[in-house]
Amino acid sequence: MRSNILFSALLTALLVACTTVPSSFVPSASTDHIRRDVDYLASAELAGRDTGSEGYRKAAQYVAQQFERMGLAPAGEQGFFQEVPFRRASWDNTEPSLVLKGSNSETTFTFGEEFIAAPSAVNERSSLEADLVFVGYGIEALDYGLNDYANLDVKGKIAVILSGRPDSLPSEVGAHYASSRNKRETAARNGAVGYITLYTPEREKRRPFARYAEHRHDDTFDWVNRKGKPGSATPGLHPGAMLNSDAAGKLFVGAQRSLQGVFEDMENGKNPKGFALPYRAELNTNSKHEAITSPNVVAVLPGSDPLLKDEYVVFSAHLDHIGKKDDGQIYYGAQDNAAGIAVMLETARLFIESGQSPRRSLLFVAVTGEEKGLLGSDYFAEYPTVPLQSIVANINLDMPMLLYPFRDIIAFGAEHSSLGQIAKHAASRSGLKLSPDPMPEEVIFVRSDHYNFVRRGVPSIYLITGREAQDPDIDGTAMQVAFLQESYHKPGDAPDAGINYVAAKQFTEVNYLIAREVADAEGKPSWYGGDFFGDLFGQD
Ligand SMILES: [Zn+2]
The missing domain is CATH 3.50.30.30 (Glucose Oxidase; domain 1)
Known part of the structure; x- marks a missing residue:
């Protein structure tokens, strides 16, 4: 009896090790890492990371350094960098x-x-x-x-x-x-x-x-x-x-x-x-023209499956912000989007810490020029460093609203492709709900970097935290709206004001799970039949 119990316990443990562990084990995200990354990227030294500025370049070097330290391979055009040529026109x-x-x-x-x-x-x-x-x-x-x-x-x-x-x-x-x-x-x-x-x-x-x-x-x-x-x-x-x-x-x-x-x-x-x-x-x-360059930063975590490794799940997050104004006031851009970059970096670390390579390859792309009109992502999608046809999904992180521990997430674009179902499933595994877009009138789906992937036929979602706080005394909607009104694109979007690192950890872990499911699934994500964007832009 006893040995039987032991044996079956052992068997169960083995089975768990062989089957359940790889898919359900979620490595724990480090709030220290995320905080360190946000603190540096949104520091005065980087002066708001304006596209083409010295501060932006330092931010890009920092991201490349983090990619390298965690063991990701360079996947830009010059090492981790893809220099984007810009033209500035002025009156x-x-x-x-x-x-x-x-x-x-x-x-x-x-x-x-x-x-x-x-x-x-x-x-x-x-x-x-x-x-x-x-x-x-x-x-x-x-x-x-x-x-x-x-x-x-x-x-x-x-x-x-x-x-x-x-x-x-x-x-x-x-x-x-x-x-x-x-x-x-x-x-x-x-x-x-x-x-x-x-x-x-x-x-x-x-x-x-x-x-x-x-x-x-x-x-x-x-x-x-x-x-x-x-x-x-x-x-x-x-x-x-x-x-x-x-x-x-x-x-x-x-x-x-x-x-x-x-x-x-x-x-x-x-x-x-x-x-x-x-x-x-x-x-x-x-008008007068001036040439400027500013890099996207790109790294790859190669997939483990002999066939699927030639397919890529692309994470994108914009690294630039709006710099400083003529009076010298710095716009730090902590939530927008030092936080998105920090979450992307920590998600990459989780994949490495998990000890389980994803079946598909993961591409991590920190893009420039978002605040100038989604330009760095447009350049990357026009000149991707892996074949466009091999990009099966884009997960975009932009101003994730890390304001309070939350019960739900929002995936803009969830209703257009099977990525929505994947996000919903992964969220439920984290004990979270997938909530509908709380502000459809803002048509966010066409307003961040992922849309440049959508326009080239790639199913995409853009993730932020939801409006249901864990603490019943916190009104999530009020906090998000207050952030948008008082801090968004203002000097108040600073690292010491309002980034909640418990939320950052939660958000990173659910991101990891979503990407894990997309990367490991047998089939690649697909546009829903009859979807407007899928029909207009889809590759298949
Ligand atoms: Zn912005």
């Missing part, structure tokens, strides 16, 4: 000019009051005069019954485009179609040579044009492709401008409808139709 003490020309009238709009424009990263000098055609929202979404360019001739002309989108489009789909990239590409595809965007009353309510105009002297950043062209450039299209709604009304005086009538259509949920406008516009811009 250089000049201002753009925009003149509206009627058959016997000319109206010069005031820069910064009636119109704004961003310095072009494509051409230092640009001069365009052409006829104007109003194209409604400027969206072609045939599956949704929208074709704003139907029956309009915009060849060689300037498309005049309403900002935003009709309510008939679901929010994430709409965010895709309403993105300035998509609207520019649609205009160019239809033969337009320029574009003017109109600020609508609806947008004015959310963010006044005047506040937007405060940024009129900001530089433009873009990455430069291997042909020397800016990555976000739309071939064939001149730089554009944005008009406030009062100035915009002048383009419609004498046209077949007034802008007021168009705005009323919008208010009534109708999709305004386009028509030719009785004016030409002349837009001149003069």
